[in-house]
Amino acid sequence: MKLPQLNTQPILQVSGLAKLYGINRGCQDVDVDLFPGEVLGIVGESGSGKTTLLRCLSGEIEPDHGNIIFQSSHGEALNLFSVSEAQRRLLMRSELGVIRQNPRDGLRLRVIAGANIGERLMAVGDRHYGNIRQSARHWLEQVDIQTDRIDDYPYTFSGGMQQRLQIARVLATRPRMVLMDEPTGGLDVSVQARLLDLIRTLVTELQLSVIIVTHDLAVARLLCHRLMVMQNSKVVETGLTDQLLDDPQHAYTQLLVSSVLTP
Amino acid sequence: MLDEPAYNFAYLDEQTKRSIRRGLLKAVAIPGYQVPFAGREMPMPYGWGTGGVQVTASILGGDDVLKVIDQGADDTTNAVSIRRFFEKTSQVETTTVSADASLIQTRHRIPEQPLSRDQILVLQVPIPDPLRFIEPSETEARKMHALEEYGVMHVKLYEDIAHHGHIATTYAYPALVNQRYVMDPSPIPKFDNPKMHQSEALMLFGAGREKRLYAIPPYTDVKSLDFEDHPFEIQQWDQCCALCGSTDAFLDEVITDDKGSRMFVCSDSHYCQQRKQQTKQSDA
Numbered sequence: 279m280k281l282p283q284l285n286t287q288p289i290l291q292v293s294g295l296a297k298l299y300g301i302n303r304g305c306q307d308v309d310v311d312l313f314p315g316e317v318l319g320i321v322g323e324s325g326s327g328k329t330t331l332l333r334c335l336s337g338e339i340e341p342d343h344g345n346i347i348f349q350s351s352h353g354e355a356l357n358l359f360s361v362s363e364a365q366r367r368l369l370m371r372s373e374l375g376v377i378r379q380n381p382r383d384g385l386r387l388r389v390i391a392g393a394n395i396g397e398r399l400m401a402v403g404d405r406h407y408g409n410i411r412q413s414a415r416h417w418l419e420q421v422d423i424q425t426d427r428i429d430d431y432p433y434t435f436s437g438g439m440q441q442r443l444q445i446a447r448v449l450a451t452r453p454r455m456v457l458m459d460e461p462t463g464g465l466d467v468s469v470q471a472r473l474l475d476l477i478r479t480l481v482t483e484l485q486l487s488v489i490i491v492t493h494d495l496a497v498a499r500l501l502c503h504r505l506m507v508m509q510n511s512k513v514v515e516t517g518l519t520d521q522l523l524d525d526p527q528h529a530y531t532q533l534l535v536s537s538v539l540t541p
Numbered sequence: 542m543l544d545e546p547a548y549n550f551a552y553l554d555e556q557t558k559r560s561i562r563r564g565l566l567k568a569v570a571i572p573g574y575q576v577p578f579a580g581r582e583m584p585m586p587y588g589w590g591t592g593g594v595q596v597t598a599s600i601l602g603g604d605d606v607l608k609v610i611d612q613g614a615d616d617t618t619n620a621v622s623i624r625r626f627f628e629k630t631s632q633v634e635t636t637t638v639s640a641d642a643s644l645i646q647t648r649h650r651i652p653e654q655p656l657s658r659d660q661i662l663v664l665q666v667p668i669p670d671p672l673r674f675i676e677p678s679e680t681e682a683r684k685m686h687a688l689e690e691y692g693v694m695h696v697k698l699y700e701d702i703a704h705h706g707h708i709a710t711t712y713a714y715p716a717l718v719n720q721r722y723v724m725d726p727s728p729i730p731k732f733d734n735p736k737m738h739q740s741e742a743l744m745l746f747g748a749g750r751e752k753r754l755y756a757i758p759p760y761t762d763v764k765s766l767d768f769e770d771h772p773f774e775i776q777q778w779d780q781c782c783a784l785c786g787s788t789d790a791f792l793d794e795v796i797t798d799d800k801g802s803r804m805f806v807c808s809d810s811h812y813c814q815q816r817k818q819q820t821k822q823s824d825a
Contacts, residue, residue: 367688
């Protein structure tokens with residue numbers, strides 16, 4: 279695993295972030311920096327605020343408090359919620375990518391695979407059919423889908439293939455930061471293993487910065503450089519992955535680690 | 542009291558007409574933008590042109606000359622009914638001659654005869670939002686219009702090329718108006734799209750069920766969407782019109798018997814008749 283370059287500026291700086299739906303429901307007091315090429319895992323039980331945090335970071339919901347500063351490819355530091363909505367949405371479909379747990383939420387099932395991949399390219403202004411198709415082929419290869427399925431509908435794909443297609447679709451615009459919400463949830467273990475392998479390869483090759491939400495500690499151990507544990511809307515522990523999993527300090531992390539069944 | 546006519550001039554009451562005209566002014570001011578309006582019930586079913594009829598009723602004056610066409614023809618049910626409706630409720634003069642009309646209400650076609658600056662074309666629209674088939678949420682679609690997020694419009698065209706090797710969308714072909722709003726030109730064939738570009742006549746669009754108005758003011762840029770390597774093209778035919786011999790009009794395929802015989806004829810009935818008369822005169 280390639281080590282993150284810690285001497286560079288963080289691509290994402292989050293400070294004092296809060297989005298609450300009720301007392302301790304949502305996420306609050308979140309401070310975190312993400313560096314280029316780094317994979318940060320967010321673990322915690324259901325309802326601990328992982329997804330809320332991720333949706334704030336992707337610009338989908340506006341937080342109640344706090345700042346999210348994203349370093350754009352032009353070198354500007356953009357506060358995600360003080361730039362115009364137009365600019366935020368442009369970032370979301372070019373430099374940011376979100377991979378959802380259910381590929382059916384992230385794909386257009388009634389639109390062929392090639393057009394699914396091409397959509398983000400067309401959304402940022404690509405108007406050359408040949409180039410878009412070339413790019414779609416390239417990304418299908420990257421995610422191990424036969425290129426002759428380029429004109430097939432995603433609803434004819436298996437669950438694992440749909441998830442890989444979703445990854446191809448997001449990566450087509452070469453985002454600098456990708457947010458993943460349980461990307462391996464709902465898949466059987468052998469498919470999960472292949473998908474994790476793929477994500478790990480792509481992350482290393484493309485030097486992506488990734489935030490991945492999961493409650494599977496095995497996934498976290500395999501992919502993440504750093505982990506953040508959440509409980510009841512708050513971050514209870516952060517640290518390097520092995521450190522945190524092998525020597526948990528907080529009572530909840532200890533519980534989490536000891537709950538894993540080892541076959 | 543008994544001497545008063547049962548209806549106001551052109552059926553709609555003056556308040557309604559004024560509110561629709563206000564909507565139309567806004568539509569003209571922002572070319573291609575869909576303006577909501579308080580659509581009224583009309584004495585005809587939705588889908589038969591209630592939007593177009595309301596626009597026509599609002600802008601019709603006593604000295605206007607009205608022409609109504611449906612699929613290019615002046616003698617089809619819809620055209621005949623709407624023409625009779627306005628003859629009865631407004632007593633305006635009607636015509637089938639495209640050049641003589643000051644106001645033309647149409648469905649599915651723009652006349653072949655180039656329109657002039659003192660004419661207004663009113664088009665009936667079933668679904669005004671070109672984003673509807675890509676983005677089912679109305680709220681999201683409006684936001685996409687507001688932020689000019691039109692990349693997804695090309696997804697449909699991409700699929701066409703992937704499946705058929707060329708852009709197979711033939712009607713309701715989306716176009717960018719005044720370099721700003723993407724518009725559904727109503728179900729006219731894409732053959733008619735170039736006629737909207739820098740048109741001398743004002744074009745007004747009314748969607749009755751969806752309650753939206755939009756407009757293309759005279760001399761406005763209208764560019765049909767396409768790809769750099771698959772440019773926009775209009776339909777072409779191997780035949781000429783079987784009746785008038787026209788080679789540059791939009792042709793309908795008509796099946797003439799149950800053995801599969803067919804002929805191609807102009808869809809614009811007035812244009813076709815005019816050409817036949819001219820040929821007769823030059824022969825004589």
